[in-house]
Amino acid sequence: MSGDSQRFTRLRLEGVTRRFSGTAALSGVSLTIEQGEFIALLGPSGCGKSTALNCIAGLLPLSEGSIWLDDSRLDTLPPQRRGFGMVFQNYALFPHLSVRRNVAFGLQMRRLPRGEIRQRVDAALRLVRLADQADKLPGQLSGGQQQRVAIARAVVIEPSLVLMDEPLSNLDAKLRLEMRTEIRRLHQSLGLTTIYVTHDQEEALSLADRLVVLRAGRVQQVGGPEDLHTRPANPHVADFMGYRNLLPMVAGPRGGATVLVEGGGLRWHGTPVGDINPGQAVVAAARPEDVRITDPGDPSAVPAAVEVVEYQGREVAIEARCARGTLLHLRADRRYAPGCPVAVTVDPERLLVFPAGAGNGEEP
Amino acid sequence: MAVDRPRRRLTASPAAWLVWGAVALFFVNLAGLIGSVVVSSLGTRWFDSWLPMGYTTRWxxxxxxxxxxxxxxxxxxxxxxxxxxxxxxxxxxxxxxxxxxxxxxxxxxxxxxxxxxxxxxxxxxxxxxxxxxxxxxxxxxxxxxxxxxxxxxxxxxxxxxxxxxxxxxxxxxxxxxxxxxxxxxxxxxxxxxxxxxxxxxxxxxxxxxxxxxxxxxxxxxxxxxxxxxxxxxxxxxxxxxxxxxxxxxxxxxxxxxxxxxxxxxxxxxxxxxxxxxxxxxxx
Amino acid sequence: MAQPAAWRHRMAERGVDWQLLLLGPATICVLGLFVYPFCYGVGLSLQPEGGDVLASYRRFFTDAYERDTIWTTLRLALPAALFNVLASVPIACRMRGRFRGRRALTTLLVIPITLGTVLTAEGLLNYFGPTGWFNRILLSTGIVDTPVRLTNNVTGVMLSLVITGFPFAFLLIGSYLAGIDPALERAAATLGAGGWQRFWRITLPLLAPGLATTFCLTFVLAFSVFPSAVLVGDPAGTTRVISIAAYHAAYEAYDYSLASAIAVIMGVIELIILAAVLGWRSLLYTGSTRGKG
Structure with a gap:
């Protein structure tokens, strides 16, 4: 059951459903993962992403659906016979075993010869740059080092699939960035198929080849980083991808590629996502960085008053309120005094217009 | 933690004295209780007196x-x-x-x-x-x-x-x-x-x-x-x-x-x- | 092949799989040695040598000598358990936090647990007896004129229950108290609560469920009092507790039906008291005692 003989071309999830005492944590998730891909499962807490990962790992039985590795059914196998590697959020290192014996554990379970175990453990520890810490106990290592041991332990068995459950969320901001680069480097050098669960969209965008956005146990959107970043499929995905301005509005007439939307004292042109008919209730979404302070003479300018100013280094984040009470999040390159009147606008291609209620139904 | 004094002062409240007094009483009587058995087990004859008449380990x-x-x-x-x-x-x-x-x-x-x-x-x-x-x-x-x-x-x-x-x-x-x-x-x-x-x-x-x-x-x-x-x-x-x-x-x-x-x-x-x-x- | 796998799967989803077999040996042990004998005892109690099904119970309740053992037991066990719990609270509160000699004090408190009934009984008879050190001190300091009678009566048994039960209650309450986040009291202090208010409004409500549990456990100890009631009490009269009645019925009168009936009655009384205390406890806040969610 050693991993290296287990190369596969495709992992398929078919209608995977998991219920906890009646409520579905995961409902009807279907997904195909190609060999060598780095997939991120992304979503707010409680969206079912960890459930999905545990179902794939075999740590949770499915309520419905099936999981296939090429042509063999996987979901009836216990976790120890699936040959996957897993990195846990809290590292889950064996506290009573040295770093070396932690990494060697999986190889010992596979009853490999002693010499080969030693050789592979050394290689794995060099890979995560911990060769000099091999004889320490996990408790003697820093958080970042512990996480690297956990990664070494997962990859040393040369698994056909590596599962990572929010591996960076227990680290501080600086270490998180370093480990992110490390994980990407490992993926590029080993080419291991990886499923990575996170709630941090920035982490997911920077690491993954493809992202799967989950909400309330359902897949909302699957796509590359650029797709998700610039063309979220519905307001929920938009919200999650950093579109902080989500404005309930009403659609007006279409003009070419854009549509006029009105509401809350605003009157802007935006880019429709999906079918939008005049008079329909819509949600207009824009990122704070796409809302600009402009000249009051601009025809699309809306007057607003600055309420809160937060200094963020290169720029300042501003909350401004329009005459009719709508609150807008925007960025500016200089400080404004609270109360200061400004005129704000959004470019039509940067304002996405979704039908209201999109993403709430059965189908994304 | 800085608020905690390293040692309790002797100027504690009457309630504290009462509590410590009760603990001390408990221990004094407990010591008497155990002591009386130990002394008795080592004594030769012990009737109406403070201590036995002599000591022995023969019991x-x-x-x-x-x-x-x-x-x-x-x-x-x-x-x-x-x-x-x-x-x-x-x-x-x-x-x-x-x-x-x-x-x-x-x-x-x-x-x-x-x-x-x-x-x-x-x-x-x-x-x-x-x-x-x-x-x-x-x-x-x-x-x-x-x-x-x-x-x-x-x-x-x-x-x-x-x-x-x-x-x-x-x-x-x-x-x-x-x-x-x-x-x-x-x-x-x-x-x-x-x-x-x-x-x-x-x-x-x-x-x-x-x-x-x-x-x-x-x-x-x-x-x-x-x-x-x-x-x-x-x-x-x-x-x-x-x-x-x-x-x-x-x-x-x-x-x-x-x-x-x-x-x-x-x-x-x-x-x-x-x-x-x-x-x-x-x- | 697919069918059984799927079935196993469905069961696993409900939390049923082979691992539950690990419960087997322990369950068999408790069923065979506790539940079955208990049911056997109930059956035995309903098969008296003469008379109808309930004859043994009727005999117990109509004979004042037997019936009064319930009252005798409760009169000893309830005050003893209550005293042990209530006396422990102020002492445990005093002993919160770190101070020199804390560990030594805790170790000293463990000693009474090692004494065992017989040493406690011997000690009580020796020390508190009419010619013991305690009475000698009282006499020589002139507090009393004649020796105080403290043994071979209810007081003796009560003292024995306190000596063995108090350390037990104290250690338990101490651990419950240690589980209450001290930041909560400090928070109350910043809001203007004085020492007493902090105790009544913050500490005591959080401690109350622990007190109820401790009461139950010390009560169980005191309720099953048997050796000390014989050795330092007055086993034929004022301290003829229910366990003595049960023992006499079984091993001196050889009336196993009556003995089992008494055992059942004992269990029922015990359960009623526990249910009352735990029922009251369930009305209390029993969640986290930390300051964070």
Missing amino acids: YSWAWREFGLLDVLVTTLEVSLLVIVISVALGVPASYVLARRSFPGKRALTMVFLLPVLMPPITYGIPLATMLYKVGLAGHTSGVVLANLVPSVPFVILTMTPFIEQIDPTIERAARMCGATTAQVFRGILAPLLLPGILASSILVGVRTVGMFELTFLTAGPDSQTLVVALYYSMSAAGIRAQQSVDAMAVMYTSMMLVLLVVALRFVNPTQLVAQATDDPDR
Whole structure:
């Protein structure tokens, strides 16, 4: 059951459903993962992403659906016979075993010869740059080092699939960035198929080849980083991808590629996502960085008053309120005094217009 | 923490004085109580006076011979070891499942395991002894061991639960993801991590078994008495034996328990000695 | 092949799989040695040698000598358990936090657990007896003229219950108290609560469930009092507790039906008291005692 003989071309999830005492944590998730891909499962807490990962790992039985590795059914196998590697959020290192014996554990379970175990453990520890810490106990290592041991332990068995459950969320901001680069480097050098669960969209965008956005146990959107970043499929995905301005509005007439939307004292042109008919209730979404302070003479300018100013280094984040009470999040390159009147606008291609209620139904 | 004074000042409130006074009174009387037994066990004759007329150690050798204490001690040891081994072997796996898993009927089963600890031993001891006499097990060491298992197995389950809960379940999952089977997880991961807990719970079961009077009393025959029961008989048959020899025996019993407890305190928090039911209805 | 696998799967989803077999040996042990004998005892109690099904129970309740053992037991066990719990609270509160000699004090408190009934009984008879040190001190300081009678009566048994039960209650309450986040009291202090208010409004409500549990456990100890009631009490009269009645019925009168009936009655009384206390406890807040969610 050693991993290296287990190369596969495709992992398929078919209608995977998991219920906890009646409520579905995961409902009807279907997904195909190609060999060598780095997939991120992304979503707010409680969206079912960890459930999905545990179902794939075999740590949770499915309520419905099936999981296939090429042509063999996987979901009836216990976790120890699936040959996957897993990195846990809290590292889950064996506290009573040295770093070396932690990494060697999986190889010992596979009853490999002693010499080969030693050789592979050394290689794995060099890979995560911990060769000099091999004889320490996990408790003697820093958080970042512990996480690297956990990664070494997962990859040393040369698994056909590596599962990572929010591996960076227990680290501080600086270490998180370093480990992110490390994980990407490992993926590029080993080419291991990886499923990575996170709630941090920035982490997911920077690491993954493809992202799967989950909400309330359902897949909302699957796509590359650029797709998700610039063309979220519905307001929920938009919200999650950093579109902080989500404005309930009403659609007006279409003009070419854009549509006029009105509401809350605003009157802007935006880019429709999906079918939008005049008079329909819509949600207009824009990122704070796409809302600009402009000249009051601009025809699309809306007057607003600055309420809160937060200094963020290169720029300042501003909350401004329009005459009719709508609150807008925007960025500016200089400080404004609270109360200061400004005129704000959004470019039509940067304002996405979704039908209201999109993403709430059965189908994304 | 800076607010906390390193030492309590002597200008404490009257309430504090009252409390410390009560504690001191308790200890003074306790010391008097223990001291009087120790002095009596070492005294020659002690009637209406502050101290005995002379001192001797002959009551100890007398008690040792008269009560056949060597046999009694061997029986006590034998019973305790058997109870420890069996109750750990039965209790630890059950405790693991109860701590980690949820399954239909778990609450009812937990209740069944809790009841023997909550019931006075006499209530189930009498019918149990009657039953054991019927099948011919009572009156022998095996009957005493069986009776003592009733509170011990639940006790192991209860004391092991916090130790098991301390172990992060993701560690077990990690082991399974490394390819370990259930047996391998138990051997390679859980057993070494649970060893301190098993040790603690064994010692506590030992202390309780050595001190368990009622169940042993009800099931023991003449050659399967443990130390407490022998003590009780020697004292309730007072008048026949010299009181000092009973005192000597009691001192020996207490020293033995004290050694056991000092050993136990090296491994466990004192509260675990008494916290029989670590109940948590919210779980 | 697919069918059984799927079935196993469905059961696993409900939390039923082979691992539950680990419960087996312990369950068999408790069922065989506790539940079955208990039921056997109930059956035995309903098969008296003469008379109808309930004859043993009727005999117990109509004979004042037997019936009064319930009252005798409760009169000893309830005050003893209550005293042990209530006396422990102020002492445990005093002993919160770190101070020199704390560990030594805790170790000292463990000693009474090692004494065992017989040494306690011997000690009580020696020390509190009419010619014991305690009475000698009282006499020589002129507090009393004649020795106070403290043994071979209810007081003796009560003293024995306190000596063995108090350390037990104290250690338990101490551990419950240690579990209460001290930051909560500090938070109350910043909001203007004085020492007493902090105790009544913050500490005591959080401690109350622990007190109820401790009461139950000390009560169980005190309720099953048997050796000390014989050795330092007045086993034929004022301290003839229910366990003595049960023992006499079984091993002196050889009336196993009556003995079992008494055992059952004992269990029922015990359960009623526990249910009352735990029922009251369930009305209390029993959640986290930390300051954080």
